[in-house]
Amino acid sequence: MSAPDELQDPLLGADFVNITCHGVRATLVVDAEGGISYAPLKPRPGSRACCACCGCGKCQAQHLQQQVRIEGSWKPHRQQAVVNAADPAHAPLVPGCKVVGAALESPNTFRVWYYTQRSRSKARSGAAAAAPAFKLRKTLPFVCSSGTEAQALVQRVRQGASWHGRGKPLRLLAIINPSSGRGKSAKLFQKQVAPVLEDAAGMTLSRMVTQHAGHASELTRQLSLAAVDMLVFVGGDGTVFEGLQGLLSRPDWDAARLLPIAHVPGGSGNGLAHSCGLQDAATAAFCICKGVVSPMDVASVLQAPAEPGGSPRRMYSMLMATYGLMSNLDVGTEHLRWMGDTRFLLGLLREIVKSRSYQASIAWLPAEEDCCSSTSAAACSSSSSSSSSSSKPPVQGAAAPPSGPPELPGSNGCAAAAAGGSSAAAAGAQQGASISLQDVPPGPDLPLLSQLGGQLPLSLPRQPRPCSQPHPCLPPHWRLQQQPLQMWALFNPPFVAADFKVNPQGRLSSGHMDMMWVQGLTGLAGRLKALEVQVKAQQGGHVSEDCVTLNKVRAMVFEPQDSSTCLMLDGEVVPAAPIYLEVHQGLIRVLINPAHRVEPAADRSRQQLA
Numbered sequence: 001m002s003a004p005d006e007l008q009d010p011l012l013g014a015d016f017v018n019i020t021c022h023g024v025r026a027t028l029v030v031d032a033e034g035g036i037s038y039a040p041l042k043p044r045p046g047s048r049a050c051c052a053c054c055g056c057g058k059c060q061a062q063h064l065q066q067q068v069r070i071e072g073s074w075k076p077h078r079q080q081a082v083v084n085a086a087d088p089a090h091a092p093l094v095p096g097c098k099v100v101g102a103a104l105e106s107p108n109t110f111r112v113w114y115y116t117q118r119s120r121s122k123a124r125s126g127a128a129a130a131a132p133a134f135k136l137r138k139t140l141p142f143v144c145s146s147g148t149e150a151q152a153l154v155q156r157v158r159q160g161a162s163w164h165g166r167g168k169p170l171r172l173l174a175i176i177n178p179s180s181g182r183g184k185s186a187k188l189f190q191k192q193v194a195p196v197l198e199d200a201a202g203m204t205l206s207r208m209v210t211q212h213a214g215h216a217s218e219l220t221r222q223l224s225l226a227a228v229d230m231l232v233f234v235g236g237d238g239t240v241f242e243g244l245q246g247l248l249s250r251p252d253w254d255a256a257r258l259l260p261i262a263h264v265p266g267g268s269g270n271g272l273a274h275s276c277g278l279q280d281a282a283t284a285a286f287c288i289c290k291g292v293v294s295p296m297d298v299a300s301v302l303q304a305p306a307e308p309g310g311s312p313r314r315m316y317s318m319l320m321a322t323y324g325l326m327s328n329l330d331v332g333t334e335h336l337r338w339m340g341d342t343r344f345l346l347g348l349l350r351e352i353v354k355s356r357s358y359q360a361s362i363a364w365l366p367a368e369e370d371c372c373s374s375t376s377a378a379a380c381s382s383s384s385s386s387s388s389s390s391s392k393p394p395v396q397g398a399a400a401p402p403s404g405p406p407e408l409p410g411s412n413g414c415a416a417a418a419a420g421g422s423s424a425a426a427a428g429a430q431q432g433a434s435i436s437l438q439d440v441p442p443g444p445d446l447p448l449l450s451q452l453g454g455q456l457p458l459s460l461p462r463q464p465r466p467c468s469q470p471h472p473c474l475p476p477h478w479r480l481q482q483q484p485l486q487m488w489a490l491f492n493p494p495f496v497a498a499d500f501k502v503n504p505q506g507r508l509s510s511g512h513m514d515m516m517w518v519q520g521l522t523g524l525a526g527r528l529k530a531l532e533v534q535v536k537a538q539q540g541g542h543v544s545e546d547c548v549t550l551n552k553v554r555a556m557v558f559e560p561q562d563s564s565t566c567l568m569l570d571g572e573v574v575p576a577a578p579i580y581l582e583v584h585q586g587l588i589r590v591l592i593n594p595a596h597r598v599e600p601a602a603d604r605s606r607q608q609l610a
């Protein structure tokens, strides 16, 4: 290719080729990010474009620009301009940040594929969404003088737009759950995502369809990390949850945790996708091409061995743990899967009408506290309720931090006895369930459990002591709540579904989870209040209600005590037994929308994907 004289200087480093678009001859330029711009070639004397313009260069430029604008509501991004921005004829047609690739239509004809932002009113999650939604567009066909030129330009667009500076395309593994949501996730992926990734971005896409519950775990446990650059889960949160269990239970979990995870929403709730700004399949396809990733917290969840002498069960949760109303509205509407996420609304209404309370014991370490730090211990002992992240006073019966001198957990009677091997008996705990650090399956370190002497009785005392006294079975600074509650949940990111911004203060990598419970909504007035709280939850306004209590948590023990509900992790039912949970900050990497409004500190380096 030889550069036309007028383009040489400003286009240093860019690729270009002479094209014809709707009868107008021009030079198409591709910049380093895959953005395209053009400059009209000098008109031949007496030549005419395909419309009634005079045929001069300026007319042809305007004509071409109009033609391209017909298909997409393109708005110029001045900061992205690669050529003389003062000259409208040289403004970029499509900036690189919007382009995802290009596809040949015939041996010497191709279109550039790009995305434009959807208006808020048309987007699925509306104003509360974590990031704008995007819609796929294609330019008019560009005709090159030869097939070789067209191929070279297509490759150049893909490389700049979606390969993140690599010489070869990204390798994606899509794990598709055909039974998620309404059962249409495979079709959705095939129609809206795969063509963008394969045909336009030129990525290498392998597909695996799950055959049964738990299959996603098996697939991620067996995959070769060297052969995949990004994992794409197509389904609901349960599918990602299963995949995560497989990744983090591998012997090489420390390498596996760095594999970027993308969630294409195909399930009912799709809380992870909504929290990351991947609110629909089209937007997810765009975000996969752009490859912006963010660290995300994950919690280790431990349960005592099911049989004597066995290993504790270790699971991982990245979205939420639920109990009471939130579990029942999910499990109780399984048969209404065909309704999509509307089933949650129905389930919620049913639970509000029932207006039930559930019994559980909850002990937790507030996010501000480090049970081995003398400074935080002093701060804790000097303030009672103020050390809680909640703006409200602790509920009746909740234990306050101890007022005595800071003390290591292992030095109190209960924990010391536990370390000696007779924890339950010494604690006076009912079940005797405990977890010993040395038996925990390999995985991320559990520093807070280590600080507890490496041994933890899971059965919490039934009778909490007065707030001013530490309970002998709880380490200093830990708090205890045992009042009946209607809903209990531990949230990590903000969304659990498109219209449920249940945890508005949630961040992907804050280092803690947000514990929320709802109490006292009984009788007719309580039910009406519950409805109001539900409406406010769509935008996150429910957290200021008096019936809602919030605490930031780094570690906790939760003991379910009610058989009429169940304990769920990321929307999946787990055995109804006590759990110990500890948060690992930024353990995994998830794909986010490049225009995410909440995670400005995200790791935006595209090189991370290489």
Ligand SMILES: Nc1ncnc2c1ncn2[C@@H]1O[C@H](COP(=O)(O)OP(=O)(O)OP(=O)(O)O)[C@@H](O)[C@H]1O
Residues within 6 Å of the ligand: 177, 178, 179, 180, 181, 182, 210, 211, 212, 213, 214, 215, 235, 236, 237, 238, 239, 240, 242, 266, 267, 268, 269, 270, 271, 570, 571, 572
């Ligand atoms: N081939 C399959 N047949 C039946 N069930 C499957 C299959 N593959 C996976 N599953 C199970 O499907 C269940 C539901 O999947 P998933 O959670 O992704 O969808 P969802 O519940 O509709 O979405 P969300 O969790 O976002 O509300 C999971 O518990 C998973 O174990």
